[in-house]
Amino acid sequence: MTLHELLERAREGTGLVISERDVERTLAALCTSGDLWHVIDYSDVPVMALCRLLEAMRAEGIITWDTARIQFSPQGRTLCEQLSIRPVRQLACPTCRGRGLDLRALGRAGEAFAELAASRPSALQEFDQGYVTEESTMYRVALMWARGDLEGKDVLVLGDDDLVSVAAALTGAPRRVTALDVDPRILGFIEDAARQHDLPIETVEHDLRRPLPPELVGHYDAFACDPTESLHGFLSFVQRGLVGLRGPGGAGYLGLTRREASLAKWREIQKALIAQGSVITDIIHGFHDYPNWPYIRTMTAWEHLPVKQEPDPASCWYRSDLIRIELLEASAREQSLLEGDIFNDAEAATT
Amino acid sequence: MTLHELLERAREGTGLVISERDVERTLAALCTSGDLWHVIDYSDVPVMALCRLLEAMRAEGIITWDTARIQFSPQGRTLCEQLSIRPVRQLACPTCRGRGLDLRALGRAGEAFAELAASRPSALQEFDQGYVTEESTMYRVALMWARGDLEGKDVLVLGDDDLVSVAAALTGAPRRVTALDVDPRILGFIEDAARQHDLPIETVEHDLRRPLPPELVGHYDAFACDPTESLHGFLSFVQRGLVGLRGPGGAGYLGLTRREASLAKWREIQKALIAQGSVITDIIHGFHDYPNWPYIRTMTAWEHLPVKQEPDPASCWYRSDLIRIELLEASAREQSLLEGDIFNDAEAATT
Numbered sequence: 001m002t003l004h005e006l007l008e009r010a011r012e013g014t015g016l017v018i019s020e021r022d023v024e025r026t027l028a029a030l031c032t033s034g035d036l037w038h039v040i041d042y043s044d045v046p047v048m049a050l051c052r053l054l055e056a057m058r059a060e061g062i063i064t065w066d067t068a069r070i071q072f073s074p075q076g077r078t079l080c081e082q083l084s085i086r087p088v089r090q091l092a093c094p095t096c097r098g099r100g101l102d103l104r105a106l107g108r109a110g111e112a113f114a115e116l117a118a119s120r121p122s123a124l125q126e127f128d129q130g131y132v133t134e135e136s137t138m139y140r141v142a143l144m145w146a147r148g149d150l151e152g153k154d155v156l157v158l159g160d161d162d163l164v165s166v167a168a169a170l171t172g173a174p175r176r177v178t179a180l181d182v183d184p185r186i187l188g189f190i191e192d193a194a195r196q197h198d199l200p201i202e203t204v205e206h207d208l209r210r211p212l213p214p215e216l217v218g219h220y221d222a223f224a225c226d227p228t229e230s231l232h233g234f235l236s237f238v239q240r241g242l243v244g245l246r247g248p249g250g251a252g253y254l255g256l257t258r259r260e261a262s263l264a265k266w267r268e269i270q271k272a273l274i275a276q277g278s279v280i281t282d283i284i285h286g287f288h289d290y291p292n293w294p295y296i297r298t299m300t301a302w303e304h305l306p307v308k309q310e311p312d313p314a315s316c317w318y319r320s321d322l323i324r325i326e327l328l329e330a331s332a333r334e335q336s337l338l339e340g341d342i343f344n345d346a347e348a349a350t351t
Numbered sequence: 352m353t354l355h356e357l358l359e360r361a362r363e364g365t366g367l368v369i370s371e372r373d374v375e376r377t378l379a380a381l382c383t384s385g386d387l388w389h390v391i392d393y394s395d396v397p398v399m400a401l402c403r404l405l406e407a408m409r410a411e412g413i414i415t416w417d418t419a420r421i422q423f424s425p426q427g428r429t430l431c432e433q434l435s436i437r438p439v440r441q442l443a444c445p446t447c448r449g450r451g452l453d454l455r456a457l458g459r460a461g462e463a464f465a466e467l468a469a470s471r472p473s474a475l476q477e478f479d480q481g482y483v484t485e486e487s488t489m490y491r492v493a494l495m496w497a498r499g500d501l502e503g504k505d506v507l508v509l510g511d512d513d514l515v516s517v518a519a520a521l522t523g524a525p526r527r528v529t530a531l532d533v534d535p536r537i538l539g540f541i542e543d544a545a546r547q548h549d550l551p552i553e554t555v556e557h558d559l560r561r562p563l564p565p566e567l568v569g570h571y572d573a574f575a576c577d578p579t580e581s582l583h584g585f586l587s588f589v590q591r592g593l594v595g596l597r598g599p600g601g602a603g604y605l606g607l608t609r610r611e612a613s614l615a616k617w618r619e620i621q622k623a624l625i626a627q628g629s630v631i632t633d634i635i636h637g638f639h640d641y642p643n644w645p646y647i648r649t650m651t652a653w654e655h656l657p658v659k660q661e662p663d664p665a666s667c668w669y670r671s672d673l674i675r676i677e678l679l680e681a682s683a684r685e686q687s688l689l690e691g692d693i694f695n696d697a698e699a700a701t702t
Contacts, residue, residue, distance in 0.1 A: 019679065021600030028499055084503035084526065091453050091497040095446035100635065102442050146442040148379055152435035175435065249372030264679055267630035270621070279618035283634040284451065328370065328615055 001060055001079060010049070010056040015346035017264040018049045026053050027080055032087040034069035036307040037317035042088040044258045047349035051304035058306070065306050098286050101142045103135075109170040110138050116170075116193050117163055121185040125295040128228050128343050128351050129161045129183070130318070132255075132288040137167045139287065140224065140253060140322060147281070147324060149222035149251045150174055156216065156244045158225040158237060159208060161186055169199035178216065180206045209342060211335035212240045218333075220244045226255035226288075226320070228351075231265055233342035235272050242276060242331045250327045252278070255288055257320035260349050277329035287322035293350075301349035318350070352411055352430060361400070361407040366697035368615040369400045377404045378431055383438040385420035387658040388668040393439040395609040398700035402655035409657070416657050449637050452493045454486075460521040461489050467521075467544050468514055472536040476646040479579050479694050479702050480512045480534070481669070483606075483639040488518045490638065491575065491604060491673060498632075498675060500573035500602045501525055507567065507595045509559060509576040509588060512537055520550035529567065531557045560693060562686035563591045569684075571595045577606035577639075577671070579702075582616055584693035586623050593627060593682045601678045603629070606639055608671035611700050628680035638673035644701075652700035669701070 003020040011018050022045045029043035039054075040047055054070065057063045062076035072080070079085075092098035103110055114134045123129040132140075141164065144150040151173040157165045158180050165179035179190050179201060187203040194201040206213060223244050227237035234256070241252050256269065273280060292311055296302065311317050343351040354371040362369050373396045380394035390405075391398055405421065408414045413427035423431070430436075443449035454461055465485045474480040483491075492515065495501040502524040508516045509531050516530035530541050530552060538554040545552040557564060574595050578588035585607070592603050607617065624631060643662055647653065662668050694702040 019600060021677070024600065025499065086499075086502040088499065089456065089496050089502070091456050091493050093444060093447035093451050093453050096444035096451060098451040100444050100447060100449040100451040102444050105440065105442050142442050145440050148376065148437075148439065151437040151440070249370060249375065263630045263632070263677060266632075267625060267679055270631055271625050274618060274622050274625070279614045280621055280631060280634060281614070281617075282636055283631060285633055326372070326614060328618055 001062070003083070006053065006056055006060065009059065010052040014052060016046075016049045016052060017262040018053065019263070022049060023053060024083070024085060026050060027083070027085045028088050030063065030070060030072060031080055031085055034071055036070060036305060036309070037311040037315065039070065040259065041317045041319065046262050046347045047259050047301045048304065048347055049262065051301065051306065054306050068307065068309060070306065092286070096139075099139045099143070099284060101139055101146065103138055103142055106138060106142060106171055109167070109172070112170050112197070113138060113163075113167045116166060120163060121183070121189055123161060123293045123295070124183065125298065125351070127161075127183055130290055130293045130350060131161045131163070132290055132320075136288040137162050137164055140164060141167045141171060143282070143284075143322065143324070144168065144222060144224070144253060145171065145173060147251065153221040154219060156180070156220040156223040156241065158223060158241055160190065162226065163190065164224050165190055165201050166193045166199065169194070169201050170197065175200065177201045178204060178220070180204045180208070182207045208237055208240055209338040211337065212243055217243050218246055220250065221246060222251045222253070224253040228343050229257065229260040229348065230342055230345040231268055233338065234269055236336060236338050236342070238273065239276070239335060242278070242327060243333050243335060245327055247330055248327050252325045252327075254323045254325065255320040256323055257318070259318055259320075260347050262347060265347065273325055277331045278325040278327050280323060281326050282322065282324040284322045286319045288320045289316040290318040290320075291316070299350045300344070352413070354434070357404065357407055357411065360410065361403040365403060367397075367400045367403060368613040369404065370614070373400060374404060375434070375436060377401060378434070378436045379439050381414065381421060381423060382431055382436055385422055387421060387656060387660070388662040388666065390421065391610065392668045392670065397613050397698050398610050398652045399655065399698055400613065402652065402657065405657050419658065419660060421657065443637070450490045450494070450635060452490055452497065454489055454493055457489060457493060457522055460518070460523070463521050463548070464489060464514075464518045467517060471514060472534070472540055474512065474644040474646070475534065476649065476702070478512075478534055481641055481644045481701060482512045482514070483641055483671075487639040488513050488515055491515060492518045492522060494633070494635075494673065494675070495519065495573060495575070495604060496522065496524060498602065504572035505570060507531070507571040507574040507592065509574060509592055511541065513577065514541065515575050516541055516552050517544045517550065520545065520552050521548060526551065528552045529555060529571070531555045531559070533558045559588055559591055560689040562688065563594055568594050569597055571601065572597060573602045573604070575604040579694050580608065580611040580699065581693055581696040582619055584689065585620055587687060587689050587693070589624065590627070590686060593629070593678060594684050594686060596678055598681055599678050603676045603678075605674045605676065606671040607674055608669070610669055610671075611698050613698060616698065624676055628682045629676040629678050631674060632677050633673065633675040635673045637670045639671045640667045641669040641671070642667070650701045651695070
């Protein structure tokens, strides 16, 4: 049994991109833990591809599972030995957990944000919501500050269930923050927070499938966005952000996950970002942690999971990376209207 | 006086790419420190462009300098006020200093490496040498480990004045490490270390302007390289690394600095990396610190520096970022021979 045969079997009849390295990463994650959610996290293989790989490995007698855990068979252990597969090493800095940043400089903004966010609206599957931890949001704001994209700047937040606008404004650094969202609950929450703390935030109810409202075009120094993961959806959301920028020198902060995007899709995204006039200045792995969201049993991937057990609420399995881009060349200001289902492709796991 | 006028003046008659954002970053760095070396570090503007910008700012009466420090004139302070320029915020994590990684897991390898490296050969201008701190090298090895590119793997190091081969092998993780260098002093040092500690390292004397020796092509899982910063030189060195890989799934670890490469050059590099079949998975800012090297007064930039004072030996001003790429598509195995001066272009500051 070679890695290639395993991936051919897993890929059969699906539209999924799976690489030999994905098979290797899956085996390494299985050497590290028998808990499905840890395997997802350690492997960094898109969830839908991982489910297929696990199925193929079971069919080949490499692994078995019961209602709680996944185990290697003796044959599977021999395979790992032959391929010199080793357990995954978790080497994240214990202080910043891999972000490389210091939150202390943000002072009391962090505490104020955690207090506010405790009463935030819950995540809705309808809008592909699922917010990151408060800590992740504060780290994102810290990165914007460190890169010179926050203090004295006008910031545009495209889709704000993470409440980036509130966290950013609480630092007192930005000149102005505009938060766009389709969900009136989120906007209402942000407006209340802004009133309560006297923050320079304005809110706009807007569906990002539609072009950026003309009065927002070309007025911002930086934007933040967690686009949906389909290739077309991702790039369209980014394009909305780019047209919001004043021009070259503006920056974008994008969340992109490995859980629902293969590296092949990452590469297409990077190619497009560069073609749109940007350079990528930072890619920080595992920057955003997601607490478990309420609709986990109805997400697309659930029926494909080998072990139907909800994740331990204290542990994190869904993460996304942070990508910072800086615009070097004026970008095209034409914006397309997105129609139909922009959330789903073969890699979509949580919609 | 606008940012645009300043950059037009600075750019005049040079082949340098300078952006308005570079002018802004320079002003922000000057708001933070009057020490030239700190300004270089905080601004992240290529040194040669920064020298021109400082000259233009002095000509416009925005700054003055004496033999020790740079100061804003009252007019300069007003300009910063008008443009809402704010000091640079240093928000690096105090534990990992921005790398996001934990060195403790490397155990005694770090101490053993520091001990060995204490007697390393000094950096030579002739070969564009200038090694990173021992800590930076250990962090690079930690990242390779965390990404699954070290343990049980065959690693190729292209140009090894940083002694990555020794640090990697001291962890006991890699199966085999091959170090290529043009400098017999470096190779001799690595061979001695390998004998002394019984490390699985082989050395090859090789000038990277020449194609990778055929017996090394297609034999490695990962490579590490700090290419020279000219665009053609950078991409050719990377190409040597890519042809050394077994194929898709292999990874490359590249050092790239902002000190001698504009973001416009970064973008060209990224475009080429992606075109060569790679995806970029990590870009970690300020990953490598360089201690001051012995030939600072003869480096290209010296005569352009406004303040001719050597940097404080305890502080660091030259840093480079770490880029990890992963190969997704088989790359072309044709390699060009590089002739003439591959080290210098308009942005070269330290050769």
